[in-house]
Amino acid sequence: MHILIIGAAGMVGRKLTAALVKSGQLRGQAISRLTLADVIAADKPAGFTGAVETLATDLSAPGTAVTLAAKRADVIFHLAAIVSGEAEADFDKGYRINMDGTRYLLEAIRQEGIKAGSYLPRLVFTSSIGVFGAPFPEAIADDFFLTPLTSYGTQKAICELLLNDYSRKGFVDGVGIRLPTITVRPGKPNLAASGFFSNILREPLAGLEAVLPVSKDVRHWFASPRAAVGFLIHAAEMDSSALGWRRTLSAPGLSATVGEEIEALRRVAGDKVVSLIRDEPNPTIIKIVDGWPRNFDTKRARALGFKAESTMDEIIKIHIEDELGGKIGG
């Protein structure tokens, strides 16, 4: 089993690599080879006994997709993208990386099959809840229409359509997953508008102050990094014929308010930790967050065996286990 991860140096890419190395198998077959591609070279995973190749390469650059497809991996995880804010600020870069990069990959896989003989890898693609735009129903169902209100969401929606069509034509075996907002996101606070959803949990758990820029009744859609990795592995292992030609799924998640995040933090870590959260309303962030999805009805993904956390307490405990070695406090 040869696995290629594109976007391997990112947060989800690193956790996925670690999970695959730990399990040692995918689809019941031993993982003998890993190819890790990203714009910066990913670290070689510790404890892996198979062949590893790390490539510092840009999927949107000429030739990269062809080189990657020629490696004929059995399973390809395509996680590479620039984020929403950057795609909105740099229109050309967003289309080049998020749309053209994915199209090059699909086309390179097709051409590899034409030139070098039958090639039909499972391609797991990470899409986004950004393919949806307000106004929303109370919970976004599997047949809600794609109405992106950002260039990022448009690019992801286009990739979903291409993934369907290339799969339908038998050029690739694609499965797309729309990830919830990953919480608790490890690392330092960043400038993403969604950053506070993680910051208000992660920073206090490390004994640091965190700023809450919105009101406590803001509702959003969450899954842990561990759940996200689980979605991707399940997407690689599932029977894709169950998807028909609607190849992208909204992943399950947890709909919770900021207030519910804080009360879960109190239950798990106590009042003192919660007291490190400081209210500081930010009108810009309030406005952005107002246009985001709050809740989903992910019947289809759940029926197909995808699983997420059902409480915020669980999400916080996963962070404490996976990132803090089980220990709370700075």
Place this chain on the structure above:
Amino acid sequence: MHILIIGAAGMVGRKLTAALVKSGQLRGQAISRLTLADVIAADKPAGFTGAVETLATDLSAPGTAVTLAAKRADVIFHLAAIVSGEAEADFDKGYRINMDGTRYLLEAIRQEGIKAGSYLPRLVFTSSIGVFGAPFPEAIADDFFLTPLTSYGTQKAICELLLNDYSRKGFVDGVGIRLPTITVRPGKPNLAASGFFSNILREPLAGLEAVLPVSKDVRHWFASPRAAVGFLIHAAEMDSSALGWRRTLSAPGLSATVGEEIEALRRVAGDKVVSLIRDEPNPTIIKIVDGWPRNFDTKRARALGFKAESTMDEIIKIHIEDELGGKIGG
């Protein structure tokens, strides 16, 4: 008022050109200039006193879109595409013409604005009911999701997403229209799977035999060529801000069965004409047609002033008026 029509030599393009020349104005402004582009040169319209330029050019070829955008037309109608059957048979050609061609045009308009100063033309784009795929609800509502089951439908759906995003970013003022199946399509019978919907009306009205390959209870979604031209002109004239960032509309039409087509033909033209229709079931066509939309609920387009025929009798009479000089029989 300078109008550019891309795809001007096709059936809808020719009728649109004639209607614009006849009216002499668009948005209350006299039409002073017409630029007619297509892969084969369109005929110069008779009776037009303004400047006319006809261009034999391929929108998907390098430089074409830049040349067309540099003409800085006030209104652009983009009707150029290869049809569903051809796009399904020739994957590369379909993506090149139906997707890349449209993207080149959008990007050339954006670049024209950047390079030569503010340019925000109204761009009217013809999409298709092929963006939808079975299973369908009884009537497809304005918020039904895009699930194309053909490469053609995928390409049109991607263009709709690009049109939204370029409009939202202020690079173009786009309006997309998903046309119903145009009936009665003038000209000779063609090999399109949908051809019989027109053939069974047009051929008998001309005193010729026609083959009916499906059962009489097959239901489909129709509008006359005259209505289609009306949609395009209304799309050019309407207040596009009423669309928000959902820039493409399913046009109104008439949902009717083949049996209803035949009974309307009987009312308009009599039993002798109807007797020229010969049943000859074709399993291939029956299967294709089974996956097509049957009915739409086009609340949004109707509220915005788009109008279609409400009876099949009306559709047949329009054909007799516009194509047969009011006369039935060969």
